[in-house]
Amino acid sequence: MPFLLLIEDDDAIRTGLELALTRQGHRVATAASGEDGLRLFKEQRPDLIVLDVMLPGIDGFEVCRRIRRTDQLPIILLTARSDDIDVVVGLESGADDYVVKPVQPRVLDARIRAVLRRGERESSDSSAYGSVVIDRAAMTVTKDGLDLQLTPTELRLLLELSRRPGQALSRQQLLRLVWEHDYLGDSRLVDACVQRLRAKVEDVPSAPTLIRTVRGVGYRLDPPA
Amino acid sequence: MPFLLLIEDDDAIRTGLELALTRQGHRVATAASGEDGLRLFKEQRPDLIVLDVMLPGIDGFEVCRRIRRTDQLPIILLTARSDDIDVVVGLESGADDYVVKPVQPRVLDARIRAVLRRGERESSDSSAYGSVVIDRAAMTVTKDGLDLQLTPTELRLLLELSRRPGQALSRQQLLRLVWEHDYLGDSRLVDACVQRLRAKVEDVPSAPTLIRTVRGVGYRLDPPA
DNA sequence: CGCCGACTGTCACAGGGGTGTCACAGGGAC
DNA sequence: GTCCCTGTGACACCCCTGTGACAGTCGGCG
Secondary structure, three states: OOEEEEEOOOHHHHHHHHHHHHHOOOEEEEEOOHHHHHHHHHHHOOOEEEEEOOOOOOOHHHHHHHHHHHOOOOEEEEEOOOOHHHHHHHHHOOOOEEEEOOOOHHHHHHHHHHHHHHHHHHHOOEEEEOOEEEEOOOOEEEEOOEEOOOOHHHHHHHHHHHHOOOOEEEHHHHHHHHHOOOOOOOOOHHHHHHHHHHHHHOOOOOOOOOEEEEOOOEEEEOOOO | OOEEEEEOOOHHHHHHHHHHHHHOOOEEEEEOOHHHHHHHHHHHOOOEEEEEOOOOOOOHHHHHHHHHHHOOOOEEEEEOOOOHHHHHHHHHOOOOEEEEOOOOHHHHHHHHHHHHHHHHHHHOOEEEEOOEEEEOOOOEEEEOOEEOOOOHHHHHHHHHHHHOOOOOEEHHHHHHHHHOOOOOOOOOHHHHHHHHHHHHHOOOOOOOOOEEEEOOOEEEEOOOO
């Protein structure tokens, strides 16, 4: 039974979600502030945290960052604003997913289960996307059982994308994650590497099904249907 | 029935995991500190150890190293941080596998069974990779039945690689495992030893099939197809 | 419906970094 | 003293990689 920590200052939302999540088979602890949340987190060690962004005192992003300094457990952000800035900041502060308020308990539950599943899959050494299998221990990627011979950069790119399947990552984010530096001029660096990766990974590189382009944003690794 | 020793200082996690593992058919002993863990290990001689990294006093890495000085039983590390540094240090200190917290009991159980299976195969005194046979009891390696006359360093390198077949090991890791020191300048030490080993082990040393290069990482011993 | 701008795909090329290889000298074992 | 192992550094090679230009594509707007 998953053990969740819910950090939310609004009494109505907090008790409502607590009730709903409990009914859906989770064990739930709650906190009404960032400070309480961090303390409870250290004491109780939940499997997952649902975290409101707007908190008095330490805000959600900061809570997220502090937790991430030491721990890797899944964190889902609750945000009232749906604009993209929040989403980007949230993901960069280390969250695994976000849900926009007003939140339907059923939706939140689905996200929770999805993130937990993702965690299980990731902690296993290999994951599969259709005919493509990533073996993190051997540092190899195979397609239909054949070794794909990825270059180091291609491999890192694929590994970072596969850490967040189904989630779009901007060129800027990929640059930080894979190349570990900030500045992307107007070069086609990320695109070029994606192209080379697609050439090896996709069935039809000109009509990619695994590594999808998200126009205006970046790229996304699609899990199999 | 496998007999496990669980070393973990956090009471909640320890009792939780103990319960879960017992339910999954293991016999479990527990310790709350590194010192207790080492003492229990010597008294009880478990088949496998699950070891938290963050411990008061002697930390998990150190416990791992001390056990490894005398014994070869499987050790699984529990680490709260998922960053690669910990993973690397963990494997370098001699652990066989690692699991990232928060840990799902099901995942841990799967890893335990995998490591035990691997161990059974290994503890059989010999293992074969194609025409190459490693005899751990006799400390000899033969190819097509002929003795290969490996030098001590070459032998240790091959043994370390064969402890984790199919897994890529970095030069840094190999340095710690085989040479037992940290600093790898820009010398070609590991490469040179791999080359000498390949010259004796491979059919065509310039086109190795057993000891594969993982560009940007290190080397990997491929199990036979 | 067509145009325009912005964004993305593609490619060739030059530079650099990682790896294979080798000869040699020091050092330990016998 | 002799022999063999072992670590080092130099060197060459190959493949990877970032860049920039250009073409193609998509979406929006009139």
